[in-house]
Amino acid sequence: MTEITDILKTMEYGMAPEDSSAVRDWLARHEAGFGHFIGGSMTAPGETFEVTAPASGDVLARVTQGTQADVEAAVAAARKAQPGWVGLSGHERARHLYALARHVQQHARFFAVLESLDNGKPIRESRDVDVPLVARHFYHHAGWAELMETEFPGAAPHGVCGQIIPWNFPLLMLAWKVAPALAAGNTVVLKPAEYTPLTALAFAEIARECGLPKGVLNIVTGDGETGAALVAADVDKLAFTGSTEVGRIIRRETAGRGIPLTLELGGKSPFVVFADADLDAAVEGVVDAIWFNGGQVCCAGARVLVAEAVEERFTRLLSARMKALRIGDPLDKNTDMGAIVHPVQLDRIRRLVAQGVAEGAELIQGDCPEGCFYPATIARHVEPASTLATEEIFGPVATITSFRTPEDAVSLANATRYGLAASIWTENVNLALDVAAQVKAGVVWVNATNLFDAGAPFGGMRESGFGREGGREGMGAYLKAPQPEGWETAPEAPGAAPGLGQPQQGIDRTAKLYIGGKQARPDSGYSYAVPGGLAGLGNRKDIRNAVEAARKAKGWGKATGHNRAQVLYYLAENLSARATEFEARLTASGSSDAAQEVETAIRRCFWYAAQADKFDGAVRPTVGRHVTMMMPEPFGVMGIACPVEQPLLGFVSLVLPAIAMGNAVVAVPSQTHPLAATDLYQVLETSDVPAGVVNIVTGERDVLARTLAEHDDVAALWYAGSAEGARVAEAASAGNLKSTWCLGSRDWSGPDGQGRAFLERATQIKTIWTPYGA
Numbered sequence: 030m031t032e033i034t035d036i037l038k039t040m041e042y043g044m045a046p047e048d049s050s051a052v053r054d055w056l057a058r059h060e061a062g063f064g065h066f067i068g069g070s071m072t073a074p075g076e077t078f079e080v081t082a083p084a085s086g087d088v089l090a091r092v093t094q095g096t097q098a099d100v101e102a103a104v105a106a107a108r109k110a111q112p113g114w115v116g117l118s119g120h121e122r123a124r125h126l127y128a129l130a131r132h133v134q135q136h137a138r139f140f141a142v143l144e145s146l147d148n149g150k151p152i153r154e155s156r157d158v159d160v161p162l163v164a165r166h167f168y169h170h171a172g173w174a175e176l177m178e179t180e181f182p183g184a185a186p187h188g189v190c191g192q193i194i195p196w197n198f199p200l201l202m203l204a205w206k207v208a209p210a211l212a213a214g215n216t217v218v219l220k221p222a223e224y225t226p227l228t229a230l231a232f233a234e235i236a237r238e239c240g241l242p243k244g245v246l247n248i249v250t251g252d253g254e255t256g257a258a259l260v261a262a263d264v265d266k267l268a269f270t271g272s273t274e275v276g277r278i279i280r281r282e283t284a285g286r287g288i289p290l291t292l293e294l295g296g297k298s299p300f301v302v303f304a305d306a307d308l309d310a311a312v313e314g315v316v317d318a319i320w321f322n323g324g325q326v327c328c329a330g331a332r333v334l335v336a337e338a339v340e341e342r343f344t345r346l347l348s349a350r351m352k353a354l355r356i357g358d359p360l361d362k363n364t365d366m367g368a369i370v371h372p373v374q375l376d377r378i379r380r381l382v383a384q385g386v387a388e389g390a391e392l393i394q395g396d397c398p399e400g401c402f403y404p405a406t407i408a409r410h411v412e413p414a415s416t417l418a419t420e421e422i423f424g425p426v427a428t429i430t431s432f433r434t435p436e437d438a439v440s441l442a443n444a445t446r447y448g449l450a451a452s453i454w455t456e457n458v459n460l461a462l463d464v465a466a467q468v469k470a471g472v473v474w475v476n477a478t479n480l481f482d483a484g485a486p487f488g489g490m491r492e493s494g495f496g497r498e499g500g501r502e503g504m505g506a507y508l509k510a511p512q513p514e515g516w517e518t519a520p521e522a523p524g525a526a527p528g529l530g531q532p533q534q535g536i537d538r539t540a541k542l543y544i545g546g547k548q549a550r551p552d553s554g555y556s557y558a559v560p561g562g563l564a565g566l567g568n569r570k571d572i573r574n575a576v577e578a579a580r581k582a583k584g585w586g587k588a589t590g591h592n593r594a595q596v597l598y599y600l601a602e603n604l605s606a607r608a609t610e611f612e613a614r615l616t617a618s619g620s621s622d623a624a625q626e627v628e629t630a631i632r633r634c635f636w637y638a639a640q641a642d643k644f645d646g647a648v649r650p651t652v653g654r655h656v657t658m659m660m661p662e663p664f665g666v667m668g669i670a671c672p673v674e675q676p677l678l679g680f681v682s683l684v685l686p687a688i689a690m691g692n693a694v695v696a697v698p699s700q701t702h703p704l705a706a707t708d709l710y711q712v713l714e715t716s717d718v719p720a721g722v723v724n725i726v727t728g729e730r731d732v733l734a735r736t737l738a739e740h741d742d743v744a745a746l747w748y749a750g751s752a753e754g755a756r757v758a759e760a761a762s763a764g765n766l767k768s769t770w771c772l773g774s775r776d777w778s779g780p781d782g783q784g785r786a787f788l789e790r791a792t793q794i795k796t797i798w799t800p801y802g803a
């Protein structure tokens with residue numbers, strides 16, 4: 030007699046194809062080609078290109094290659110619509126967003142099928158993950174629109190947002206970009222990826238159907254050239270998701286324009302399995318981490334790091350599971366892994382894997398049909414510095430590497446230039462949270478992977494980009510806080526940074542630099558004349574030494590807020606004790622209101638001391654059985670180029686919030702009046718500020734700021750100076766894609782010289798998902 034288990038073992042799956050007739054009818058209605066969605070209607074098709082279904086190679090549609098004129102027309106439509114849109118109440122905007130959410134739900138099946146056809150992802154994913162998250166995103170942000178007036182009082186939208194999205198989650202990325210932008214009162218010009226523009230065009234129809242005012246959302250299709258035209262266009266904010274390479278280009282192109290930028294870029298995320306982990310659950314985790322969407326996921330857990338003690342068993346279990354994955358027709362409901370988005374991407378995966386094999390990697394692979402598919406792959410014997418361990422493959426390829434101790438695991442996890450996500454598997458809560466604190470990643474999942482929610486900020490550290498999408502933080506990216514005139518937009522007039530005059534020798538009478546807690550002679554041996562004396566003329570080498578000293582001051586970031594607060598209170602008191610000296614120094618430098626400047630600087634030290642143990646994160650309700658923590662973390666080493674005006678107060682206003690949050694700083698004080706800052710050396714020493722936490726290099730601000738911007742160990746840069754200096758610093762920051770903040774001139778003694786914005790800018794959010802109530 031046949032046992033049921035025998036039946037199950039031999040049972041073949043039949044095809045269970047999803048019905049695609051509605052989508053095919055829709056495509057047939059657009060046989061003549063798609064135009065753009067501008068000002069509430071579809072334009073006539075222009076020069077078009079083919080959009081194909083990667084699984085079959087069939088041509089699905091012809092789509093217009095957006096020209097510069099198209100982009101400009103879309104920006105003009107968005108600009109025209111913006112006053113009306115922001116003129117609505119938050120509640121009225123919320124109603125529009127609710128309508129979009131509901132319409133997405135009503136057309137959920139249509140969107141899922143279209144997405145799977147266009148992108149090649151399995152219908153199970155588009156139906157159960159992408160589209161529900163799209164609806165969730167619009168609902169969540171309808172809520173933010175509703176609450177705008179009470180939750181973000183006084184805040185205003187930027188205006189017109191340019192948004193460029195990739196092909197891996199086409200409709201979901203649209204939702205991530207469009208929902209917060211519209212909720213905040215911005216209007217949008219969005220460019221979908223050239224491989225996958227169809228769901229965005231279908232969404233445009235939905236927007237029209239549910240009465241979104243004309244011009245609030247505009248969609249221009251095309252390739253990278255269209256994207257570049259949008260970057261160059263007259264927009265007030267740019268948001269980009271895609272490759273790190275293009276992120277760098279956009280950083281350079283937008284440098285000095287004073288428009289806020291969010292970049293969500295690549296990753297090479299670690300998936301760490303400790304010996305005590307639930308191995309079966311961790312195996313399923315890897316399936317979700319690297320074979321979800323064929324590994325074409327920016328936060329894919331591409332580097333599986335396994336404790337040596339369980340490596341063999343884990344690899345055996347994982348290989349067996351991998352071989353059971355079904356690869357094939359995306360529209361078959363039984364399919365686990367669909368097609369690779371485009372033959373170009375398939376070639377890229379093949380090339381990188383071949384390179385890995387040439388470097389000694391050994392592959393374990395599952396089955397794979399003919400066509401634009403790639404098998405689920407595990408690569409072993411991969412050296413940490415090799416291609417497969419370092420390059421973002423963006424395909425279904427996981428590397429497996431073993432580690433011995435948790436310290437090894439952390440150092441392997443962090444051995445990457447990226448910092449997007451990490452997944453940690455262990456039954457030991459102490460270990461999980463200890464490692465979560467140490468990994469360089471914007472998102473950490475404990476005993477889970479690839480969880481997303483509209484309420485949880487998502488975004489990277491290091492070369493994975495900057496800025497967060499989702500939750501309150503994501504809304505913040507589409508809003509300007511109540512701001513003073515000229516905030517970020519009126520940098521010091523060009524040429525206002527005076528020249529240095531003749532460099533002078535005679536270094537012994539000169540105020541020295543301050544590096545690693547010690548006074549140091551500038552490498553150049555030169556000084557320059559400033560009111561009240563001479564200051565050292567710092568150069569690249571001094572900056573490098575100062576960064577090295579700051580790197581060594583890591584303990585500061587790990588100190589408790591209370592410890593840091595105590596040091597800062599002490600600093601405030603010591604500054605207070607020497608107030609008259611500082612007043613004299615400022616008066617000698619030509620200040621007309623030295624007493625007030627010193628008094629405000631002292632108060633500011635107290636204020637940031639008070640904040641050191643109070644500026645905190647949050648806990649968000651997200652998806653069931655998880656608690657999601659938002660932890661603000663220091664960047665590590667920050668570079669700060671201080672304003673020329675109000676030399677003591679400008680310095681304190683920027684350096685204090687940075688160190689209060691646990692950063693170590695390399696600061697370039699006022700170029701013209703640096704001696705108020707160099708007088709602080711003794712105050713810093715007597716206040717027990719640890720060596721290396723504050724380093725001061727005097728000299729030519731813009732030259733030194735550029736060196737800081739170029740330095741890979743500087744994780745964030747604040748620049749308060751000229752428009753040209755800001756441009757140079759931001760362009761130079763593209764190397765490691767550090768977060769930059771260019772501050773215009775302002776009255777540092779006013780309320781704009783101090784506040785939470787400084788603390789927010791001195792930290793980056795780490796979103797940690799942990800099991801809770803399971």
Ligand code: NAI
Nearest residue numbers: 194195221222252253256257271272275294295327421423
């Ligand atoms: P990509 O970065 O070139 O494309 C993303 C978007 O940027 C598309 O809409 C594209 O048209 C646009 N774009 C391209 N060049 C542009 C420019 N100069 N200015 C403005 N917009 C521009 O990504 P691509 O070439 O499709 O994929 C290459 C690699 O990038 C992948 O293998 C993967 O490693 C990575 N990638 C990462 C993504 C992520 O979410 N982190 C998403 C897509 C790709």
